[in-house]
Amino acid sequence: MTGVELRDIGVTLAGRPVLQGVSARLEEPRVGIVGRNGSGKTTLARVIAGLVAPDAGQARIDGADMAADRRAALATVGIIFQNPDHQIIFPTVLEEIAFGLTQQGQRPRAAEAAARAMLDRFGKGHWAPAATHSLSQGQKQLLCLMAVLAMRPRVVVMDEPFSGLDIPTRLQLMRYLDGIAAQVVMITHDPGQLRGFDRILWLEGGRLIADGPPDAVLPRFEAQMREWGGLDDLAHLAG
Numbered sequence: 001m002t003g004v005e006l007r008d009i010g011v012t013l014a015g016r017p018v019l020q021g022v023s024a025r026l027e028e029p030r031v032g033i034v035g036r037n038g039s040g041k042t043t044l045a046r047v048i049a050g051l052v053a054p055d056a057g058q059a060r061i062d063g064a065d066m067a068a069d070r071r072a073a074l075a076t077v078g079i080i081f082q083n084p085d086h087q088i089i090f091p092t093v094l095e096e097i098a099f100g101l102t103q104q105g106q107r108p109r110a111a112e113a114a115a116r117a118m119l120d121r122f123g124k125g126h127w128a129p130a131a132t133h134s135l136s137q138g139q140k141q142l143l144c145l146m147a148v149l150a151m152r153p154r155v156v157v158m159d160e161p162f163s164g165l166d167i168p169t170r171l172q173l174m175r176y177l178d179g180i181a182a183q184v185v186m187i188t189h190d191p192g193q194l195r196g197f198d199r200i201l202w203l204e205g206g207r208l209i210a211d212g213p214p215d216a217v218l219p220r221f222e223a224q225m226r227e228w229g230g231l232d233d234l235a236h237l238a239g
């Protein structure tokens with residue numbers, strides 16, 4: 001089958017269930033994942049990208065198990081983390097983008113040419129020799145997006161990619177996203193970033209508590225967040 005298939009996913013970390021019984025078949029071009037802090041969103045993103053193997057159930061993309069088949073994962077799925085500093089490892093922009101392509105088996109010269117082509121596509125050809133540490137947070141996030149897209153993934157998983165960015169930078173990055181052909185699975189706390197999305201998954205306490213089109217899920221999600229926002233549950237410490 002095509003698309004992301006999550007079948008009864010369970011993940012336990014440090015003896016605690018973090019995801020339980022999560023099942024969904026995602027074929028829509030734009031899928032959002034919402035939920036409170038600690039609800040398991042990042043863990044689910046990592047499961048989809050094959051970075052975490054579930055303790056129970058199966059996660060597949062286009063029929064392949066991303067955690068077991070890292071070669072298929074490199075060709076199929078890319079992930080963009082919340083903090084680009086956790087993702088960027090090379091001193092220059094060109095090296096950063098070319099790296100993933102050499103990982104996929106391209107020769108260095110071909111990888112460099114493809115990296116330059118990706119920079120040109122975003123009108124950022126002049127960034128090639130720039131030092132990655134000199135980029136702003138928004139520029140770093142765009143670099144991560146270009147590095148992932150250069151690998152031509154079928155699915156791009158994004159874990160709160162716009163947090164910490166100012167509004168114009170966020171809007172620019174969202175516009176870039178509009179133009180990409182890959183299926184996007186995006187985690188966010190901000191329902192405003194999910195305009196135009198096709199489907200929303202809502203996680204609470206590691207379980208999927210709602211799954212449907214934005215019109216059906218987001219108004220309930222926002223009402224619930226406002227209600228919980230009125231309570232003082234920050235006083236409790238996890239046991």
Ligand SMILES: Nc1ncnc2c1ncn2[C@@H]1O[C@H](COP(=O)(O)OP(=O)(O)OP(=O)(O)O)[C@@H](O)[C@H]1O
Nearest residue numbers: 013014016018035036037038039040041042043044
């Ligand atoms: N490596 C780990 N070891 C132990 N517990 C973990 C680990 N990673 C995450 N957890 C716990 O799993 C739960 C879910 O974490 P996760 O990061 O998936 O949630 P989240 O919904 O993405 O949260 P946030 O919105 O705050 O980023 C949390 O209670 C967290 O403390």
